[in-house]
Amino acid sequence: MLPLPPPPPAGMGFMMPMFRSWVPKRIQPWIYVVTVFCVQFSSGMYLGALDAIRGTTNFMIEDLLMLLYAGLAGMAIYFPMLFRMKFRFTNQQLLCGAAIVIGICNFITMYCQSMPILLAVCFISGMAKIQGTFECMSNIQLWITPRRDFAVFFPVLHIVLLTAIEGSGFLAAWFAHHFTWQMMHLFTIGTMSFILLTQLTLCRPFCPMPQRIPLKGIDFLSGLLISLLMLVVCYIMVYGDYRMWMSNPGLRLLVGVAFLLAALIMHRLSHVSNPYVSPRIFTYRNVLPILVVTAIGELLLGCEHTVEEILYEEVIGLEELTKEKQFLWALPGVYVGVLIDLLWLKVLKWRVWKLFGIGFGLILVYAVLMYFTLDMQVNIEQYRLSIVFRGCAYAILAATLMWSLDESIPDLEQFFMGLFVFNIFHMYLAGAAGYGIYTTLFSHFLNDDISRYGSQLTLSRLNMHDFDMGQFMSQHYLHSMMSVALKQVYGIVIWISGGMTALFLLLDIPAVRTNARKIPYWPVYGIEYLSRLRPLYYKKK
Numbered sequence: 001m002l003p004l005p006p007p008p009p010a011g012m013g014f015m016m017p018m019f020r021s022w023v024p025k026r027i028q029p030w031i032y033v034v035t036v037f038c039v040q041f042s043s044g045m046y047l048g049a050l051d052a053i054r055g056t057t058n059f060m061i062e063d064l065l066m067l068l069y070a071g072l073a074g075m076a077i078y079f080p081m082l083f084r085m086k087f088r089f090t091n092q093q094l095l096c097g098a099a100i101v102i103g104i105c106n107f108i109t110m111y112c113q114s115m116p117i118l119l120a121v122c123f124i125s126g127m128a129k130i131q132g133t134f135e136c137m138s139n140i141q142l143w144i145t146p147r148r149d150f151a152v153f154f155p156v157l158h159i160v161l162l163t164a165i166e167g168s169g170f171l172a173a174w175f176a177h178h179f180t181w182q183m184m185h186l187f188t189i190g191t192m193s194f195i196l197l198t199q200l201t202l203c204r205p206f207c208p209m210p211q212r213i214p215l216k217g218i219d220f221l222s223g224l225l226i227s228l229l230m231l232v233v234c235y236i237m238v239y240g241d242y243r244m245w246m247s248n249p250g251l252r253l254l255v256g257v258a259f260l261l262a263a264l265i266m267h268r269l270s271h272v273s274n275p276y277v278s279p280r281i282f283t284y285r286n287v288l289p290i291l292v293v294t295a296i297g298e299l300l301l302g303c304e305h306t307v308e309e310i311l312y313e314e315v316i317g318l319e320e321l322t323k324e325k326q327f328l329w330a331l332p333g334v335y336v337g338v339l340i341d342l343l344w345l346k347v348l349k350w351r352v353w354k355l356f357g358i359g360f361g362l363i364l365v366y367a368v369l370m371y372f373t374l375d376m377q378v379n380i381e382q383y384r385l386s387i388v389f390r391g392c393a394y395a396i397l398a399a400t401l402m403w404s405l406d407e408s409i410p411d412l413e414q415f416f417m418g419l420f421v422f423n424i425f426h427m428y429l430a431g432a433a434g435y436g437i438y439t440t441l442f443s444h445f446l447n448d449d450i451s452r453y454g455s456q457l458t459l460s461r462l463n464m465h466d467f468d469m470g471q472f473m474s475q476h477y478l479h480s481m482m483s484v485a486l487k488q489v490y491g492i493v494i495w496i497s498g499g500m501t502a503l504f505l506l507l508d509i510p511a512v513r514t515n516a517r518k519i520p521y522w523p524v525y526g527i528e529y530l531s532r533l534r535p536l537y538y539k540k541k
Contacts, residue, residue: 016028016139042191044070049172049181050064056180062242069238071122073231074123076420079416079420080223085131087213088207091139099196101127132195151342158338166330166334176320218274219274234432241440280414287405287418290405295430296496303390303434304327315486354504356397358396362389442486
């Protein structure tokens with residue numbers, strides 16, 4: 001078990017011993033705040049410059065999404081390593097190493113167009129990104145909350161994370177619009193140079209552990225196998241609709257490879273003395289329900305990455321910078337959601353059942369607003385309110401789920417393993433699966449609607465002298481996407497989010513929650529029911 005450095009003694013106040021003595025104490029934590037924003041604004045490939053990248057390279061949107069999820073996979077796989085690295089190296093080594101790796105990766109992505117190389121580069125960049133973020137946030141944690149209250153820390157952390165997600169997309173689009181998409185990578189290299197400069201001039205090497213913990217005994221092979229499995233599953237999900245799912249022999253082969261890797265991983269984790277991720281984390285109370293709720297929430301919020309992209313880019317035809325400006329309206333909702341989390345978890349200390357219900361209820365409101373707003377004649381300003389609700393829902397669910405996971409896993413080392421599994425669902429697997437599911441649903445609904453409407457068109461109903469086939473198909477295609485296909489997808493989101501909202505609001509009632517725990521599992525119920533039928537069967541004989 002890894003030890004947690006104790007808070008400073010009473011009366012000494014918050015200290016950052018890694019800074020040199022002449023640096024004013026008031027600005028020390030703010031330097032790390034700026035540093036963590038620099039790290040969070042970095043990425044391997046920036047989707048905000050999607051159109052510009054596709055215009056100068058031969059990449060499809062699926063290729064860029066695959067690179068994005070490769071970076072997220074690198075972030076997720078590195079969680080079990082964070083404290084081991086913190087107790088092995090100094091803060092200066094960790095932050096300078098992360099800055100150098102991110103800078104090199106951004107330099108490579110500007111000029112390289114080889115997908116295998118870019119996958120490896122984005123994966124490594126994601127690992128460096130989470131390393132830099134953790135090192136900064138762990139050093140200012142006691143400044144944010146002197147008592148290490150995670151009901152405060154996790155909402156504040158999501159201010160940084162979600163602001164950087166929306167801000168980096170807008171900044172990449174702005175650079176691509178006014179200059180070239182490579183300028184965002186140059187900007188990131190510049191921010192990494194700023195981190196190196198501040199660390200070398202303002203800080204000194206410092207490690208919180210007097211006796212360094214070596215990296216021996218870490219199950220790197222299991223980590224490598226899990227990484228391969230994550231990338232294989234991501235490839236299947238992202239390219240599934242494009243390659244016609246199981247009709248493609250390559251995807252069928254990858255499905256078999258995924259099952260083989262999963263079997264090898266489960267066998268190794270259950271037989272290695274120090275596994276990379278202990279299977280024991282799934283035995284903690286509420287961990288599995290938290291993961292299920294995380295997966296459902298991310299799948300519902302996947303509309304942002306798929307359905308909204310189709311709406312703004314393919315239907316309305318917005319330019320990339322205008323679209324990213326539209327997405328910035330999620331930030332007011334994010335900040336309101338964080339305030340709700342702080343009020344609920346820290347001040348009022350109420351149960352989280354109703355808070356989950358509020359989060360899914362906001363997704364329901366978002367989907368309903370999008371459903372009734374969708375129209376070719378609607379101004380884009382009318383979509384802003386729904387985007388605000390989406391941002392608020394994301395902030396509430398993300399921070400609350402992470403806090404709930406911390407409450408369920410008291411052991412520090414096990415908690416970081418739990419964060420690894422949590423983030424596989426939170427920012428990686430459910431997002432990739434959502435893209436595959438939504439694109440498939442949209443394609444199915446669109447093709448079905450066009451075939452149904454086309455069957456009603458006959459030469460007896462058309463005046464071929466005044467009929468413009470090109471104009472008709474264009475208008476019909478847009479009309480189908482707008483009024484039928486997209487609305488059908490949002491209709492599914494409405495039903496699922498409405499069901500989840502009702503479920504959590506009902507579970508908030510003590511009598512319902514108590515009786516629900518007494519309900520046996522379906523196999524138990526089936527066995528009991530069959531045992532009651534057996535006497536009736538023999539009686540008839």
